[in-house]
Amino acid sequence: MSLHEAYEADLVVIGSGVAGSYAALAAAELGAKVVMVTKRGLLSGATPWAQGGIAFPVGHEDVEQHLYDTVKAGRGLSDPDVTGEILKESLDHLRSLIEKGMRFDPGLAREGGHSRARVMHAGGDRSGLFLLNFLHQHLQSRIKILENRFVFQLATDDNGVSGAYYLDGSKRVGVVKASATLLATGGSGQLFGVTTNPGEATGDGIALGFGAGCVIRDIELIQFHPTALLDGTLVSEACRGEGAKLINAAGEYFMGGYYPEAELAPRDVVARAVDTEIKKTGGVFIDLSSIANFEEKFPTVFASIKALGLDSRSEPVPIAPAAHFQMGGIRTDSEGRSGVPRLYAAGEVGSTGLHGANRLASNSLLEGLVMGARSAACAAKELEPISTLGIADPTEANGITHVGRAEIQKIMSESASIVRTGPELESGLDRISAIGYLPSLDSFEIENSNLALVASCVLRGALAREESRGSHYRSDFPETSEVIFHVEQSLDGLKTVIC
Template sequence: MWQVIEADYVIIGSGIAGLTLSLLLSRHGQVALVTKGAVRHSNSSLAQGGIAAALSADDDASLHRVDTLRTGQGLCETETVQSFVSQAADAVRFLQQLGVKLDCAADGTPQLGKEGAHSRNRIVHAGGDATGRTIIQTLTQHLCSNPRIDLWENTYVAELLLENGECTGAIGKDSDGNPVCFRAKAVILATGGLGQLYKYTTNAAGTTGEGYALAYRAGALLRDMEFVQFHPTALRTHSNPLPLVSEAVRGEGAVLVNANGERFMHFYHDWADLASRDIVARAIFSEMQAGRDVFLDARSIPQFARRFPTIHASCQKIGLDPSADLIPVVPAAHYTMGGILSDSRGVTSVPRLFAIGEAASSGFHGANRLASNSLLEGLVMAHRAVEAIVSLRPVRWRFRTPDFSYADFVKMNTSPSPTLLRQVQELMWTHVGIVRDGLRLNRALQQLRSWQAQLPPGPGPEQNLLTAARLVVQAALWRRESRGAHFRADYPETAAAFQTHSIQGGTYESVARTPVASASVD
């Protein structure tokens, strides 16, 4: 028997976007918050740098806007960028009101760090480099004491439910493996990204892009899935995920050197070590392809352990002292700029289905995300989505048997086979990584289709895994240029004809395009 759970709102995902929206929507009705792991284990909790917000006397939202548009390389939605950066200060105040203890100066004003491609110091942080963990802990404390939020941890969502073209719920398996059906007047995907599709990533375990696959199967449009950001500096270890070495370390004065002890970033960009992430990641990749390992020299930073306690602890685990030793680094899959096509309020192409945070393609990041704009997006989208969600009329529904066998659903695993996951990670890293070309992309697409053809047609984690990977590859094949985080060795130049978005899903069998207004950064 299906266990049927009725709520006003169902939120899938427990990062900063999902937790914030849960708290806000609980003021208007009953919330079911569903997460396939523990509520504290999200990418947001791993975020180190902080939240970008123009708070200093020499900064303002217009400068933040310029930096965001420049980094997005022609694919940002100008109005979305303007609205998000204008609400950044309010987002920071919201966290402070909840009790998040930001790192502040003696006069109580937030200390502001600097990261790549920012023209000002505007990164608000907490706990040194534990910003994400600090925020998630505080949000979770509020959530767990809220009687209008029902938390479903370790609950796997396998499929979204549609009635008359509207999304009215989801089905999955609870922590005991029992089938469960959630019904509500709105379903919100806050499921994060897809870094675990890659062999080397900073993303939490389980971040395999299932939200994208769920939306795709429900007929939603997805946009710009080719743009996967590789963070330049993950700690080079044998763990999964790789520990992040925040961009803020370079903002405090650390520099990149190769195995010969030579600084090299000035050969690649005028901003050297503080260039945008796509440029730094490709520069490190180029050095490593030439046989030169890359290190971060942070020995000049005073009191490193106090400013970056998380990074210091990660280094100590492999026998390094950042105040005396070079830190070995490597690029790793980190963030998905594309996602489920939405407006700035999270409204998608499927009625009653919303997407916020990294799961969404809101137009904020364009082809390349500006550092520390991710936590900001999650906070702002959660606030902006509330009015659109609560204004929906109630929905009348009756439970209908899904189109697949109940017995097969009961037997369905809630995670992909380890063997298939490793195969996909290896394929995506070698064929759809930092530097791409048509030959390897075509081979990857053929292999993914072959694997998918061997699976049963119903929902499940392996279908979702391969669907998410295929969406990335198809878009990367279509974009025959290099722009932002997407670099094609066979099309190394940026082409004006491709200052447009890739679109998949809905009625599109492959990839279509939609125009984007030219964004001025003056």
């Protein structure tokens, strides 16, 4: 395969969301030569869509309580040591962002699962976009940015990963040879037909990491956001924090019957309640009429509702749960090391142990910042001279041509959604396993094959997790197992690891 372009770097960052951008900035500040590759524009990925904000502990005195809330939501699968470190360190990054000129809105918001108001916003409900624009302004002149380049393969030598191969829009192949490679590729919400995630969320980083020998941990744990508009657009959790109520099609406020804190219950509880009430009464609606100054506080939500021809001030708006966040991912240590030499992972693609079986609202931008910075610092410390790296030639990737993305999403929605059963998961796995692959240099087809690989990991993991925990609910195993375990998958197969 001939190469159209080639770059060299100390660190190649794959992804321009919060984790990738903050890592790139941190590495550049440490003097590293950085190339950042992103498969669409700089504002691709989930980060610019983040509405709710960032949950920082309210000073050092709140770290313990934030840790308690996070671990409680994680239902036994969060690692309290790593979580505590990340939360504590987040305050340094908050300070550093403010010193660099990042402007947060005054006041703090409270969201579901948080025992107090601690969520910071920027630009109302455009927190992710504001943060990302801010990071990109600081990055532009300091690193090389390659947009519209789809990474389809990691470059390797005998000792580990040595960079990344990508395709440009004309299917030409390029490479960044690098002493360290960071996967910051975000999540995999496109596994499901109804998702809050952008089109880029196709699990590419999981597939790349899996192929390189990483351990994929707890990937079956997928958070479904309880309140999406029927086109998948998110109605932020913060709306419920501000007093929005859920009503079923029979006109009843029902959340109080499911959880003492009603609308402020953790996401998995609200998502299952909404799913149950939709099945029971035919629909669920969100009543936003009690939120003062709703249009100013939630301009994005207001506009999305308006675009559907509805008026949130005068009528409750129909909602449904949607695939939202991948709790599991590439298992990393607390510095972002993936276990494969020279390969790091940060942000939604990684599994540090922070989110456990259920992410606490607004904890993921925080994790992206801290783990982006930590991975960059660790990589910068461990850099090998580029002259010592080898690089194997790229090979054509697997693509799926004969099965559309909609078919994969249908299989997953039918077999691995909010309420799961063994037979449905088995059937989903059979259908995904029957898909055939062809060599391809088409990024959409390669994304589909990445989705199919992640789908099979989700289905296998969900089958192995014969219990209900956090976001994972098996109606044939409704109890939470007393034995707490991780499900780990790699090229060597699947194993459960007791915590």
